[in-house]
Amino acid sequence: KAGVTQTPRYLIKTRGQQVTLSCSPISGHRSVSWYQQTPGQGLQFLFEYFSETQRNKGNFPGRFSGRQFSNSRSEMNVSTLELGDSALYLCASSTTGGNSYEQYFGPGTRLTVT
């Protein structure tokens, strides 16, 4: 089975721009979660989507948004980029969610904001 794929792998944007990141989950997985990883804050939960609905949301400003399509693929968008948004953005998929279902992570998208 193919793993979680994320595109693009690397991205450089300018402050004030917006960006869209894409995630394709493992086939059959319906839950997709997004995490931000930075040296200062570590790994932080952004949001989770299941069956095209946002099921959970972390403590991030409204500039961070996402969506999920009927094929379970997900995108996250960051508007009005700030220097502090530079991070590795990780997508994870799981079967139906819930505590016992482990999450499988993609390789991440490295976003650099200049």
Added chain:
Amino acid sequence: AQSVTQLGSHVSVSEGALVLLRCNYSSSVPPYLFWYVQYPNQGLQLLLKYTSAATLVKGINGFEAEFKKSETSFHLTKPSAHMSDAAEYFCAVSLLTGGGNKLTFGTGTQLKVEL
């Protein structure tokens, strides 16, 4: 609120020596706990998980972890370190909320393996 604390941001061991990475959790309900490993410029790979079935959990690459409720700990061990084990390791607790799954991670432990 559920959380995990990883003691030691950097651990250095000799090749062939025991690896011990510490993780303590805080949870008001029986937790689901995970260990992930991250190699440079890669995502997270699941090493093992605890979901209350057995207190001693065996994972991939020779790693195992023991859930100790009395100590609220879930330390990761490997009897003999290999150079390829050098990576960053994250302990995480799962919070069931809204019918979904949210992982809360520790701050990570960078493992260095020396010859």
